[in-house]
Amino acid sequence: MRTSGLIHAELISALVGLRHTDTFAVSDSGLPVPAGVPVIDLGISYGFPGFVPVVELVLAEVTVEAAWGSADVAAANPQAADLLTNRLAAELIDHEEFKRRIGRCRFVVRTGEATPYANVLFRAGVPWLP
Template sequence: MRKAGILNRHLAGALAELGHGDGVLVCDAGMPIPAGPRVVDLAFRAGVPSFAEVVDGLLDELVVEGGTAAAEIRAANPEAAGLLAERLPALAFVPHEELKELSRGARLVVRTGEARPYANVLLRCGVFF
């Protein structure tokens, strides 16, 4: 039994399988989830867990070299946009429809309970050396 870090066994196991360059989509409750990637659904109730909690927890566990978010997040959800800009070393913005297309190539999707718009980011795994 783990005593710290991510305790969810499905998520911890999925993270252990990731490698350099793999994509991890962290998404709100409304984001369409593409067929193909492994999915760990953490959504419990609207807002639980929040996008910020899950992003912070993942960034504590993963080496991330960058991310991609929908350009619409800046106007529709400035709090989430600020969180991503503050925490990610390289953040690109694309139209939401393009982010949905890019998410098809993700290796893992982590669905949150977030109920605010455009709280989605495609993280790109880095390497620790």
């Protein structure tokens, strides 16, 4: 049994199954996910769990080499924008293009986040050993 970090069995299994260049997303509660893309739904109620804490837990478990978010986040959601631009160095792209890319994800982790554009698309990296 795990003693720290993520304890959601389905999420841990999905993260362990990632390979180099696979993409996955962490989303707010309203992101439309195309049919066929698995969704790991963590949302319990609007606002819980929040986007930022889930992203932080996920990043503690997986190596990421790139991130993308919607350009609309800058004006609509300062907290998510700070995470995306300052902490993740995410490339901000057109929201319609962001949604198209979601269709190619291995999976989406849906949070209970109830603020707009709190979404990030990640590309898995490799934890090369020295």
